[in-house]
Structure formats: C-alpha cells, structure tokens
Amino acid sequence: MHTNKTKWWGYFFIGPQLIGMLAFSLIPLVSALVLSFMDWDGFNSAKFVSLSNYIDQLSNDNFITALINTAYYTLLVVPVGIALALVVALGLNNVTGSNVYRVFYFMPVVTSSVSIGVIWMWLLNGDFGLINQLLSYVGIEGPNWLTDRKLVLPSIAMLSIWWGLGTNMVIFLAGLKGISKTFYEAADIDGASPLQKFRHITLPMLSPTTFFISITTIIGSFQVFDQTYVMTKGGPGKASYTVVYHIYDTAFGRFDFGASSAAAMILFIIILIFTLIQFLGSRKWVHYE
Numbered sequence: 001m002h003t004n005k006t007k008w009w010g011y012f013f014i015g016p017q018l019i020g021m022l023a024f025s026l027i028p029l030v031s032a033l034v035l036s037f038m039d040w041d042g043f044n045s046a047k048f049v050s051l052s053n054y055i056d057q058l059s060n061d062n063f064i065t066a067l068i069n070t071a072y073y074t075l076l077v078v079p080v081g082i083a084l085a086l087v088v089a090l091g092l093n094n095v096t097g098s099n100v101y102r103v104f105y106f107m108p109v110v111t112s113s114v115s116i117g118v119i120w121m122w123l124l125n126g127d128f129g130l131i132n133q134l135l136s137y138v139g140i141e142g143p144n145w146l147t148d149r150k151l152v153l154p155s156i157a158m159l160s161i162w163w164g165l166g167t168n169m170v171i172f173l174a175g176l177k178g179i180s181k182t183f184y185e186a187a188d189i190d191g192a193s194p195l196q197k198f199r200h201i202t203l204p205m206l207s208p209t210t211f212f213i214s215i216t217t218i219i220g221s222f223q224v225f226d227q228t229y230v231m232t233k234g235g236p237g238k239a240s241y242t243v244v245y246h247i248y249d250t251a252f253g254r255f256d257f258g259a260s261s262a263a264a265m266i267l268f269i270i271i272l273i274f275t276l277i278q279f280l281g282s283r284k285w286v287h288y289e
Contacts, residue, residue: 029268035261042255053262063263065238066246069153073242074221076157077164082213084161085168086206090198092169093176102173106166113163117230120159121146124231146232149239156227156240164220168213175209176202207286215278222271243267 036053040046057063088105092098108116123130124145132142145155183201192200203210225244228234234241234249243263251260 032261032264035257036265038258038261040257042257046258049258053258054266057259057262057266062238062241063243063246063266066241066243069239069241070222070224070243073153073157073160073224074218076154077160077221078214078217080157081161081164081168081217082210085165085213086172086210088165088169089172089176090202092173102166102170105169108163109166113226114230116159116163117227120227121231124155147236149236152232152236152240156224156231159227159231160221160224164217168217171209171213172206175206179205204287208288211278211282211286215275218274218278219271222267222274 035046037048037050038046039049039053092101092105095101122128126132126142126144126147129142129145131145135142143151145151179202183205184197187197187201223244224242225248228240228242228245229248232240234245244267247260247263247267250256250263
C-alpha cells in the first residue's frame, strides 16, 4: 500500500514535465517528420510527395551554403568557447570572493538574445561602434565587422562565445569542486609541478564535464539562429546564412513547410550523427571514478 502511494506521488511530480515534453518536444518532432514528406503551404491541403523535399534540399544551393556556414561557425565557437570557459573556471576556482565574478560572467546568459544582438550590433558597427572607436585610439582603423563577408561569421562567433561563457564556466567550476583534494596532496608529496597536476589530474578528472559541455556546445552551435536573425538577416549576401535561418526562411518566408521540415530533419540527423560519434569517441578519453 505504501509502495503504491509512493509510486503515484512520483507520477504526480513528474507529470508536468512529461506533459511539457510531449507538448513541446515529441509532438512537434513527429509533426515535422510527417510534414517533411508533404507539399504544404500552410493554407491548402497537404499533398504527399515522398522523398522529394529531402532530394530538393540536398541539391538546394541555399541549404548547402547554410550547412557550410554552420559548420564554419561551429568550428569557430566550440574549441575557443570550451577552452576559454575552462581557463576562467580555473582562475575563479580558488579566488576569494569568486561569487561576485561568477555573477559577472553569468549575467549575459540570463539576458535576452535579442537584447544581446542589438547591443553587439552597436559595438560592432563599422562607423560608430565602440570597438572601432577603441581601436582608433591606438591608430588602428577598425573593419566593417558585420558587413564584411569574411568577418561576419567570426564576429557572430565572438558574440556567441562571450554569451555562452557563463554557462560553461559554471559547469566547469562544479566539475573542479568535485575533484578530491587528496589527488593534489598525493601529487604534492611526489613533487609534481602545477602543469603536471593539471595534465595528469585536473584534465582527466574533468573529462566527463568536458564531454558534456562539448556535446551541448556543438548542438547549440548547429542551432544558431537568434544572432544571425537579429544582427545580419543572414547577410551580407549569404555569408551568415545558417541552417536554422534557412529553415525559418523556407517556412515563414516562402511558406514551404514541407521543405522546411525536411531541412529540419536533415539537421536533426546531422546532430544525431555527431552526438553518436562523440559518444563512441568518449570511450578513449573520458574517465569516470
């Protein structure tokens, strides 16, 4: 009797979460999968077109460009973002009053992405932006960060690294707090240098944390949208045109929901493949106590 009550209380507490997952994750996912095989403009009746939407997307120049841009953006954001978050976390790990610095680094995370985008549009403006103004004080003529085809994605990547730094830093800090001090005490007795302790204790013990952060950061990078929508609208030309922007543009700009869903499913498969590869590769470098 007592066991049944505990079970029902468990269902009661996880119920809202399950309903939310069904309403906002599972049902949209299944709907997108069904729509990806349809020709539907959102107004008239949907027509089954088999794999045509997938074939069209894989030969669509805009989608190919979006894939290349998204891969380039991911290469810019993931390694630099993870390394920078680790460096900041190591710096704050044993600093007095580190809570103040944690709040300072975490503040961008809780700020609206649209607000962040608008602020950075001003910072990176080639004519009157703050960054170019500061560069002018040391005799450097700043470039057009958001209108130069070669600089626009690195500029957006810079914003994303700054924006995501707080989240990854906090997770790394939690990982560092979980490392037992006995490892470092034993290393001190053996005469290990700080670099040796970092190489042979900190990095291996942080490998589960690094693995988690790398997965979430890669997934987030593949889904970049807010920054490009607010700051550049995918331009100049198609220089910052990403996959999620292509999905949005196809659905709500051209009212081709079938093609948009096919692009979304292709992106889902790409992310799934990358995640599986990471899980398989993690056996060689992730260490659990």
